[in-house]
Amino acid sequence: MFRIDGKVALVTGAGSGIGREIALLFAANGASVGVADINEAAAASVVTEITARGGDAFPIALDVADLASAERAVVAAVARGGRLDVLVNNAGIGLVGSVTETGPEDFDRLYAVNVRGVYACTKAAVNQMLAQDPGGGTIVNMASIAGQVAVGRRFAYCATKGAVISMTQSTAMDYVERGIRCNCICPGTVETPFVEGYLRKYHADEYEATKAALHARQPLGRMGRPEEIAPMALFLASDASSYVTGAQMTVDGGLTAR
Numbered sequence: 331m332f333r334i335d336g337k338v339a340l341v342t343g344a345g346s347g348i349g350r351e352i353a354l355l356f357a358a359n360g361a362s363v364g365v366a367d368i369n370e371a372a373a374a375s376v377v378t379e380i381t382a383r384g385g386d387a388f389p390i391a392l393d394v395a396d397l398a399s400a401e402r403a404v405v406a407a408v409a410r411g412g413r414l415d416v417l418v419n420n421a422g423i424g425l426v427g428s429v430t431e432t433g434p435e436d437f438d439r440l441y442a443v444n445v446r447g448v449y450a451c452t453k454a455a456v457n458q459m460l461a462q463d464p465g466g467g468t469i470v471n472m473a474s475i476a477g478q479v480a481v482g483r484r485f486a487y488c489a490t491k492g493a494v495i496s497m498t499q500s501t502a503m504d505y506v507e508r509g510i511r512c513n514c515i516c517p518g519t520v521e522t523p524f525v526e527g528y529l530r531k532y533h534a535d536e537y538e539a540t541k542a543a544l545h546a547r548q549p550l551g552r553m554g555r556p557e558e559i560a561p562m563a564l565f566l567a568s569d570a571s572s573y574v575t576g577a578q579m580t581v582d583g584g585l586t587a588r
């Protein structure tokens with residue numbers, strides 16, 4: 331695949347699902363990977379997995395919603411690797427509800443992780459990427475097709491993912507002459523603990539039928555798998571994507587083409 335030998339990467343929300351798969355793939359392709367998560371045990375377990383496969387990884391305790399925590403995470407990555415080449419803003423949380431069903435606390439909680447989290451980690455990473463020699467780096471944001479088209483009863487989630495797409499474009503344009511590229515990935519529905527949690531919380535009594543409907547929603551006839559999203563992150567992190575910036579890379583089994 332695309333090699334990223336010697337690059338130092340920080341992946342947020344890397345203790346589970348898509349982020350875990352990205353961390354594994356980055357390490358398998360030569361990167362030194364900071365596995366950052368609010369769930370420290372999950373991050374440690376992914377580091378153990380990578381190390382067992384001969385890769386280079388280290389755990390970082392991180393709450394993306396907290397700027398000081400994001401700054402400490404970047405310092406930890408630089409302490410280990412000497413610089414920061416790649417940031418993957420993957421940590422994110424979901425919520426089911428139309429606008430009338432969405433309370434202000436839930437709206438603020440989603441905003442804090444999905445929007446302020448991307449702001450905080452990007453700010454910390456860009457400061458480092460501008461200061462290091464040679465300067466520059468690559469940022470990959472995990473948006474969603476929910477930022478491009480409406481997904482039913484996902485008012486707050488759609489709003490936050492639309493913001494991730496906007497932050498991607500702003501960052502890409504503001505630093506286009508400083509050697510920093512910024513892109514986002516817009517996955518469709520991907521089978522991860524995130525979706526499993528949603529099924530158990532909102533559809534426990536109709537679990538199988540709802541899961542079948544989630545599979546059928548994609549023209550390809552099934553949900554995606556984390557290992558089908560991670561290669562896009564690897565491409566965007568690698569020099570093979572040197573002409574790609576400010577882009578929304580859709581990986582959705584055809585959902586938005588219908």
Ligand SMILES: NC(=O)c1ccc[n+]([C@@H]2O[C@H](COP(=O)([O-])OP(=O)(O)OC[C@H]3O[C@@H](n4cnc5c(N)ncnc54)[C@H](O)[C@@H]3O)[C@@H](O)[C@H]2O)c1
Nearest residue numbers: 343345346347348368393394421422474517519520522524
């Ligand atoms: N699964 C999907 O269908 C899907 C579709 C489109 C986009 N996405 C996006 O992909 C990303 C990853 O989703 P996933 O399905 O792998 O989820 P997941 O729930 O399996 O993993 C998310 C990880 O983020 C961590 N996390 C949560 N809050 C955090 C915080 N404040 N600071 C640091 N880490 C935190 C969690 O501990 C967890 O390890 C999210 O941004 C999500 O919105 C998921």
